[in-house]
Amino acid sequence: MSHPNSETLAAYWLGELPEAEVLSLEEHLFACERCTKLNARMAALPRALAFAVPPVVTREQAARLQQLDARIQRVVVPPGGHGVADFSSGVPAQLIVLEAAAPGAVSVNITLCARDGTPVRTKEAVPFDAASGEVIVACRDYYVMDETLPRAATFQVEATGPGGERTTRKFDVDHVLPV
């Protein structure tokens, strides 16, 4: 067979390629270095997608991440409190649980700020637990390596209540870099 395209490799890894095509594809892959490289990258994609979560996650997404990788830890931070997200041991992600960040809210925005309050990045309408007001930030190791993001950070959570009233709570989190 000729060199397979990416859709064929995708179907192969999802187990959705007819058996006869699987056999001929594998014959080709074993004899072709170029396609082996492409195939290796496609092989890594489904697992990478399983971890490709948005920066703020639901409780269910947080639980699923910890099931996928037991190294993923939780850092619980109370309102006005302080936490440390430590990546020095090589953990791929830290779940930063902002306790009682938005109790009784109907909508929540979150802003990542430098410690002096300078806003860096805002996410609007993020998921939160309506009963407890908990907001969970999924901090990935590659965010910590991004030099444009503050290591000494303040998460500013703006909650909008049912009557339109707004409340802001702050949570300080220091990030320890991977070794």
Add this chain to the structure above:
Amino acid sequence: MEPALSNTPSDAELARSIAAASGDSGAEAELCRRFARRAFLYGLRHLGNAAAAEDLAQDALVTVLLALREGKLREADQLASFVLGTCRTLAVAQRRKGQRREALLAREPVQLAAEQLPREVDGERLQGCIEGLGEREKAIVVMTFQQERSAESIADALGLSAGNVRVLRHRTLARLHGCIEHAGDAP
């Protein structure tokens, strides 16, 4: 079949070198370099986890090397098919037995170079690629890879046929694959 580069021995030349001079470490190392990742990926696809895939790749290379040393491969230009056939046989056996073949490894260890394993996808770049997808494609990614829902279940949720979901899923993976290969490009 891939043509051999001028300074790289072809599959057939490798097979003949190993058969002619049993223990030709250079030829054996080149054979391992060439086929370790292919065998690992085969194992990953058919056995479903990296540890079992590494075991299979090591077993397959040991088996192939021993066969070549003993002159058991009659058609040297069929080396790639021979390695694939060995992987298939071992995968069937491994699934059936469900146990590791430590004894074979102990007799003839073959090191898998770290670069033979699939590299990790750059997570930040992948996140950017996902952001560039359409809403329906994003939904398919989340439901497939994060919620592990079947094509039928996704089809119900999105008002599509299961066949359409599968085709869209292949296309979406192919787009993401292209996107992460080309930094900065839109998917």
